[in-house]
Amino acid sequence: MARMKFYCDAERCIECNACVTACKNENDVPWGVNRRRVVTIKDGEPGERSLSVACMHCSDAPCAAVCPVDCFYTTDDGVVLHDKDICIGCGYCFYACPFGAPQFPESGAFSSRGKMDKCTFCAGGPEETHSSDEQRKYGSNRLAEGKLPLCAEMCSTKALLAGDADIISNIYRERVVNRGASVLDWGVSYEKASLRESRNMKGKVSE
Amino acid sequence: MNVAVRHGLIQILVVIACLLLFAGSPVHAQSSQDDKAPVSPIDVPNPGAELWNAVRERGGAEPTQQHPLTAIWEDVLQQQDTAAKSQARSADATSMINASGDQWRQLRREQLIPYGGALLLLSLAIVIGLSFVKRTAHYSESDMIIRRFKVPSLVGHWLMAGSMLFLAFTGLVLLFGRFTLLPLTGSDFFSAFASASKEGHDLFGPIFTFALIIFFFQFVSKNMLHYRDFVWMARLGGLFEKKPLKAGFFNFGEKTLFWLVIFFGIALSVSGFAILFQNLLPGRDLMLLATLVHAVSAILLICLVIGHIFMALSTKGTMDAITTGDVDANWAKADHSVWYEQMKEAGHIRKRIAHASDDAGKEIPVAEVSAEQTGAS
Amino acid sequence: MFTDFIDGPFWTFSVSVFAIGVIWRLISIIRLGVPGDLAVPREDGGAGGMRTILSRFMARPAVRKRALLIVVAGYMFHVGLFALLFFAQPHIDFYVDRFGVPAWAGMPRWLFILTAEIAFAGLIMAWLYRVMHPVTRMLSGIGEHTASWLVFFVMLTGCLALLEQYDSLRVLHFFLAELLLIYFPFSSLMHTFTFAFSRNYTGATMGRRGVDA
Numbered sequence: 001m002a003r004m005k006f007y008c009d010a011e012r013c014i015e016c017n018a019c020v021t022a023c024k025n026e027n028d029v030p031w032g033v034n035r036r037r038v039v040t041i042k043d044g045e046p047g048e049r050s051l052s053v054a055c056m057h058c059s060d061a062p063c064a065a066v067c068p069v070d071c072f073y074t075t076d077d078g079v080v081l082h083d084k085d086i087c088i089g090c091g092y093c094f095y096a097c098p099f100g101a102p103q104f105p106e107s108g109a110f111s112s113r114g115k116m117d118k119c120t121f122c123a124g125g126p127e128e129t130h131s132s133d134e135q136r137k138y139g140s141n142r143l144a145e146g147k148l149p150l151c152a153e154m155c156s157t158k159a160l161l162a163g164d165a166d167i168i169s170n171i172y173r174e175r176v177v178n179r180g181a182s183v184l185d186w187g188v189s190y191e192k193a194s195l196r197e198s199r200n201m202k203g204k205v206s207e
Numbered sequence: 208m209n210v211a212v213r214h215g216l217i218q219i220l221v222v223i224a225c226l227l228l229f230a231g232s233p234v235h236a237q238s239s240q241d242d243k244a245p246v247s248p249i250d251v252p253n254p255g256a257e258l259w260n261a262v263r264e265r266g267g268a269e270p271t272q273q274h275p276l277t278a279i280w281e282d283v284l285q286q287q288d289t290a291a292k293s294q295a296r297s298a299d300a301t302s303m304i305n306a307s308g309d310q311w312r313q314l315r316r317e318q319l320i321p322y323g324g325a326l327l328l329l330s331l332a333i334v335i336g337l338s339f340v341k342r343t344a345h346y347s348e349s350d351m352i353i354r355r356f357k358v359p360s361l362v363g364h365w366l367m368a369g370s371m372l373f374l375a376f377t378g379l380v381l382l383f384g385r386f387t388l389l390p391l392t393g394s395d396f397f398s399a400f401a402s403a404s405k406e407g408h409d410l411f412g413p414i415f416t417f418a419l420i421i422f423f424f425q426f427v428s429k430n431m432l433h434y435r436d437f438v439w440m441a442r443l444g445g446l447f448e449k450k451p452l453k454a455g456f457f458n459f460g461e462k463t464l465f466w467l468v469i470f471f472g473i474a475l476s477v478s479g480f481a482i483l484f485q486n487l488l489p490g491r492d493l494m495l496l497a498t499l500v501h502a503v504s505a506i507l508l509i510c511l512v513i514g515h516i517f518m519a520l521s522t523k524g525t526m527d528a529i530t531t532g533d534v535d536a537n538w539a540k541a542d543h544s545v546w547y548e549q550m551k552e553a554g555h556i557r558k559r560i561a562h563a564s565d566d567a568g569k570e571i572p573v574a575e576v577s578a579e580q581t582g583a584s
Numbered sequence: 585m586f587t588d589f590i591d592g593p594f595w596t597f598s599v600s601v602f603a604i605g606v607i608w609r610l611i612s613i614i615r616l617g618v619p620g621d622l623a624v625p626r627e628d629g630g631a632g633g634m635r636t637i638l639s640r641f642m643a644r645p646a647v648r649k650r651a652l653l654i655v656v657a658g659y660m661f662h663v664g665l666f667a668l669l670f671f672a673q674p675h676i677d678f679y680v681d682r683f684g685v686p687a688w689a690g691m692p693r694w695l696f697i698l699t700a701e702i703a704f705a706g707l708i709m710a711w712l713y714r715v716m717h718p719v720t721r722m723l724s725g726i727g728e729h730t731a732s733w734l735v736f737f738v739m740l741t742g743c744l745a746l747l748e749q750y751d752s753l754r755v756l757h758f759f760l761a762e763l764l765l766i767y768f769p770f771s772s773l774m775h776t777f778t779f780a781f782s783r784n785y786t787g788a789t790m791g792r793r794g795v796d797a
Contacts, residue, residue, distance in 0.1 A: 020294070032296075032297065033297070034296075034297045034300065037293050037294070037295035037297070038293060038294060039293045039300070039301055039303050040292045043291075051303065053303060062308060062309050062312040065312050065316055066311075066312050066315055066316070067385070068381045068382070068384060068385050068401060069384075069385060069394070069397060069398050069401045070385050070389060070394070071394075071398070083394070085395075085398065086394050086395075086398040087398075088398065088401050088402040088747065089402075089405070089747060090381070090405055091485070092498075094298075095308055095311060095494055095498070096308040096309065096312045097305070097308055098304050098305045098306060098308055098309055099303075100297075100298075100299040100302055100305065103297060108486065108693055108694065109483065109484055109486065109487075109694045109697070110409055110410075110483050110484075110693070110694060110697045111409050111482065111483050111485070112693060112746075114747075115749065358653075358713060358716050358717045359653050361716040362653060362709055362712040362716055365712050366708055366709055366712060369708060369712075370708075399752050399753055402744075402747050402749065402750055402753070403744035403745070403753055404744075405747075406744055406746035406747055407740070407743055407744045409697075409746075410697065410700060410701060410704070410743045411704070411743075413701050414701055414704055414705050414708075417701075417705055531718075532716070
């Protein structure tokens with residue numbers, strides 16, 4: 001079974017926010033709700049990097065663990081979704097999430113938040129697939145049409161990758177080898193380049 | 208030290224730190240500073256990396272031996288959110304990763320809910336067990352009564368008790384409902400029920416705080432410690448003695464309860480307001496702390512209140528004090544002898560009216576009663 | 585099905601009972617008339633009546649001194665309930681939807697919640713006072729207790745439905761409000777309207793005699 005993942009390549013992201021725009025447009029996300037955002041570190045300084053962040057669809061999702069009404073579920077594709085009819089807007093998922101993915105339409109006093117909204121990996125929600133209810137509550141269901149999330153599809157530098165974890169990691173591994181540097185180059189450098197050799201990857205491999 | 212060796216060392220550290228971080232381990236902070244890496248680096252030339260570093264250093268920037276990603280991960284691991292920027296304006300938008308949320312989740316799921324639930328069940332079990340122990344009445348009824356609480360005090364007590372019970376019930380639904388009620392009722396019902404609990408809890412919280420403040424000022428003067436209380440404490444409240452010990456208006460046990468209720472009530476109010484107005488809080492960590500403080504003090508307070516309710520119901524004559532405001536003179540003599548003597552001297556002991564509702568008009572002149580009972584308001 | 589019944593026929597029924605009952609009772613009070621006063625009035629009765637209607641909003645010094653709690657709690661509850669009933673946004677939306685009246689400005693949400701809290705604290709304190717004080721306890725009958733419980737439950741279910749997302753919770757609030765509407769004309773809750781009549785009667789009678797009531 002496929003296991004869906006996002007990966008954002010910090011070496012490629014140019015902070016164009018096209019993923020954010022694509023997400024907002026595709027899913028009719030209201031103002032104030034950021035299912036996806038781009039975070040920039042060392043803005044304007046040497047070593048500036050940007051990353052596009054959304055729900056990472058964790059295997060053991062903290063949000064699901066703390067939800068007092070148990071409204072989260074994981075699909076067969078490994079996408080973490082939630083049921084807005086069950087959500088009571090307590091905000092616990094937001095506190096538990098390492099990535100700040102859960103969003104709320106309101107942020108008033110006396111804990112008025114409204115129902116939680118987050119990235120669905122463009123996989124809709126528990127409503128009937130492609131129904132108007134699903135569109136209204138959760139946005140687009142591209143996965144059911146055999147398409148990947150629009151943020152990744154739209155990414156002009158292909159920094160943001162989405163899809164089956166095996167494929168994504170292969171693509172990224174290939175990039176790492178070509179680039180010659182990444183957090184993974186521990187393995188590349190010190191295990192005698194075994195990763196490169198065994199996968200028979202092409203590109204600017206050091207000879 | 209060789210440049211490449213240092214480079215490799217740093218990278219190993221970063222990878223270990225990342226792995227630890229993703230494993231949700233709270234020790235990542237120490238390990239990232241650990242100088243002894245488990246794997247000794249092998250010097251393999253890596254032209255790609257050298258080229259990349261050269262590109263990075265171009266343009267007059269400070270030459271750095273550090274891998275560019277190292278700097279990013281250091282920022283991320285040290286939670287230097289101020290360094291990050293985002294177009295998004297939502298809460299915590301500039302935070303890339305937050306390990307404390309996962310620690311909070313583990314505390315909540317692995318400690319708070321099981322141990323908190325066990326503690327509550329244990330106090331219930333103790334109370335139920337004790338209720339089977341037959342207690343003989345410690346006084347015989349007389350036809351004389353003493354006014355113990357005036358009406359404002361009764362209102363203050365029950366306003367706090369009522370809001371506290373409502374908050375306890377709705378709060379327990381939110382903390383334990385998923386594991387106890389949800390499997391029984393199903394999602395649809397439980398969701399509406401939990402939503403009602405959440406909204407009711409949010410709305411009644413400040414009423415509890417209001418009641419707590421009123422209650423504090425109504426009862427604080429009677430709960431100041433007295434040397435008598437230390438005697439009471441030393442002799443364990445006369446638990447193993449035949450005759451009840453000397454006590455004033457409140458005995459040491461009651462005073463302890465008062466101060467604990469005030470203490471936990473303040474903790475609950477402060478953390479509760481932090482949760483209610485979390486949109487004004489500076490950070491998420493404070494919020495997590497507030498929920499933990501709130502839950503822990505709530506559980507402890509509920510345990511105390513279970514004991515308090517048991518004591519009130521199981522001790523003969525005690526409920527009269529807080530329902531009608533009057534107590535039997537012999538009850539006072541037995542349990543609060545010092546107070547009884549004071550009341551006797553002041554001439555506050557009066558005759559009980561047997562059937563108050565039958566001939567109320569004749570027996571209790573309205574003006575007298577209201578002057579006496581509401582005078583302190 | 586139950587929802588449809590509460591939203592449709594039962595709503596019509598309860599509003600009709602409320603409207604007809606209140607008008608009936610008010611007309612019957614007016615039809616009783618006042619005994620003729622042949623004496624030459626010293627002052628205008630109308631002015632005296634109006635003066636008393638307003639002046640009785642202030643508690644007498646003796647009451648304020650002896651039962652401050654009930655004065656404060658009473659004001660908290662009544663002012664709070666009035667504001668909730670007419671200036672809470674969900675209620676305004678409801679009136680606009682049901683009666684087709686043009687919308688008016690409601691309270692911001694934080695003020696709405698604050699008002700609800702003040703009203704709740706006032707209601708519970710006044711209610712406890714009623715039950716705890718020996719005199720008011722004896723004065724209260726089944727009618728007063730029914731009214732207290734109904735008002736309390738209407739307010740409580742309203743606060744439980746604050747998320748405004750669950751039809752079941754809204755219908756529960758609505759159902760209790762309808763029960764209150766039906767009960768209203770048959771109970772002392774009529775003081776909502778009749779307080780003005782009784783104050784005006786006293787004020788006008790005393791006013792004609794030149795006495796400031």
